[in-house]
Amino acid sequence: MSLYTKYRPKDWDELIGQDAICTILKTSLQTGRVGHAYMFTGSRGTGKTSSARILAKGINCSDLNNGNPCHTCKNCKDFDAGSFIDVVELDAASHTQVDKMRSLIETASFAPNQGKYKIFIIDEVHMLSDGAFNALLKTLEEPPAHVKFILATTEIQKVPETIRSRTLRFDFGRVPTEVLFAHLQNITKQEGIDAEEKALKVIAQSARGGVRDALTLLEQNTIDxxxxxxxxxATLSLIDESLITNIVSCLYEYNTQEIKEIIQKLKNEHIEVQGFFDSILYFLRDRLIETIGSEKFExxxxxxxxxxxxIKFIPDGLLLIEITLLRACTPKQQSIPQKQAPEKTQNETQNPQQKQDPKPNSAPTKIQKTPVPPPKENPPQATKTPQPKDETPPKKDETPSKKEETPKTPPVENFSYRRLLDALGDHSGIRFALKSASFSCEGTCLTLSFTSKWNHDKVADPEAIILIQERLNSLFGGQWTLVCNINKNPDTSYVEEVFV
Incomplete structure (x- = not known):
């Protein structure tokens, strides 16, 4: 017998983490004010089905003990043995059809055989079809006096409002980590398991408030x-706390070289991306509690x-870890002066030169020379007049070419891949595809390399290319071109510059 089956709660005193719900249901049993229909909702492993069984057992118990079933009367013994026919437990996931629900409603019309009430427990009720819900609706609204319904679900939003409004709803919250840890300690003592305290804390934390998940992990990792x-x-693919401490300390000191060495070590080990992020976030949560108001940890x-x-959008998990660590290791204030300073100097230096140089050289001097000679000299000299006219246009054409060339080739330091991603925040699909690309920038040509054909096609779409080029032009000036290709072995050395 598995641990979670062996230690399933049999009364309200054994149910952990749901004190408010236990108090209400115990009081209703003591006073005899039991509703005709209940709705238990919450995440998995929080005690919904166990509470439904305890409630059904208590309703038909002939000798309640402070709101708890007595476990000694005939009804309680038959219930524990599975031979109490007045309690019907139905799995809605395997009985979604209308015919199943109609047959259940027909049996509800018959009086109970053993107990006071005939009770129907429908687990995972959100799996019922629309027709099954409609067949249940009338009986649920006005059930026979001897019938009680207890519905349980993990996805309350999928249950029609007409069903929810006809039941008494109880929301089961996740069991606190401290309560779950104490529960695991109690079980290991009863089972004679030599458990390390830190191991139990890791299990309680990784179970995310689910008692069944915690007991499954305990049973799975117990050896001899x-x-x-x-x-x-190792089973949960979590990172050792000493490594997590080293990573956070390197981030705190902006030790980029050490972070790069850690990234290389992570590449050589089996790292589960979600487990890595969970370990870091749990550690940061603890540091935030200890140092409230710390801007770095925030x-x-x-x-x-x-x-x-x-995580679900980037297939290469190690690439996401690299980007995250290098971004966190970059001081926040560095991005402001590096981006703004060169733009201001260019606008201040280029504009006065472009305004001052062409006006004195082209307009006053060359235009005055061309009209003066023709009226004074002979007609053969008139043939010379078109020559300066031919000379002046190219000179006029030279000046605008200078105006166009200067913004086309901004310094490479002005380009920021992070600014481009931020500018595409209103196009999430293109932005996510760009996050998975490696890039190289030469002048006003941006080359993108993708490992995924789906991401390549997303960005290589003509409308997407036009959109990205327009954002590049508005952010960095000039006329940008975009080149997309597929490369199964991209160069990831660019990652440290993505978020600068």
Whole structure:
């Protein structure tokens, strides 16, 4: 027998983490004011089905003990043995059809055989079809006096409002980590398991408030009645706390060289991306609690949370880890002067030269020379007049060419891939595709290399290219060109410059 089956709660006192709900349901059993229909909702492993069974057992118990089933009367013993026919438990995931629901409603019309009430427990009720919900609706609104319904679901939003409004709803929250840790300690003592305290804390934290998940992890990692932290960390693909501490300390000191060495070590190990981000975020959470108001830790937390959402969009998990670590290791203030300073100097230096040089050289001097000689000299000299006219246009054409050339080739230091991504924030699909690309910039030509054909086609679309080129022109000046190709082995050395 598995641990979560063996230690399933049998009364309200054994149910952990749901004190408010236990108090309400115990009181309703004591006073005899039991509703005709209940709706239990919450994440998996929080006690919804167990509470439904305890409630059904208590309703038909002939000798309640402070709101708890007595476990000694005939009804309670039959219920524990699985032979109490007045409690029907139905899995909606395997009984979605209308016919199944109609047969259930027909049996509801018959009086109970053993207990006071006939009780129907429908688990995962959101899996019922629309027709099944409609068939249940009338009976749920006005059930027979001897019938009770207890519905349980993990996705309450999929249950029609007409069903929800006809039930008493109870929301089961995640079990706190401290409560779950104490529960695991109690079970290991009863089972005689030699468990390390840190291992139990890791399991309680990784279970995310689910008791069933925690007991499954405990059973899975127990070898010869021993539970070690290393075994749990390896099973969950978590990072050792010493490495996490080293990473955060390097980020705090902006030690880029050490971060690059850590990235190389991570590439040689089996790292699960979500487990890596979970370990970092848990560690940062603890540091934020210890040092409330620390801007650095708040910034690190924002960076890792933002990139955590991109795990499902970027297929190369190590690339996402590199980008995140190098971005967090870059001082926040460096990006401001490097981006703004060259733009201001160019606008201040180029504009006065472009305004002052062409006006005195082209307009006053050359135009005055051409009209003076023709009226004074003979007609053969008139043939010379078109010559200066031919000379002046190219000189006039030279000046605008200078105006066009200067913004076309901005210094490479002005280009920022991060600014381009920010400018495409209103086009999330293109932005996510660009995040997975490696790039090289030469003058006003931006070359993008993709490992995924889907991302390549997303950016190589003509409308997308026009959009990106327009953003490049408006951000960095000049007339930009965009080149896209597929490269299965891209150069990732650019990553440290992405977020500068």
């Amino acid at each position: 009645n021993k539970l070690s932290t290393g075994q749990v960390m 910034r690190y937390n924002e960076i890792f949370q933002e990139n955590y959402r991109d």
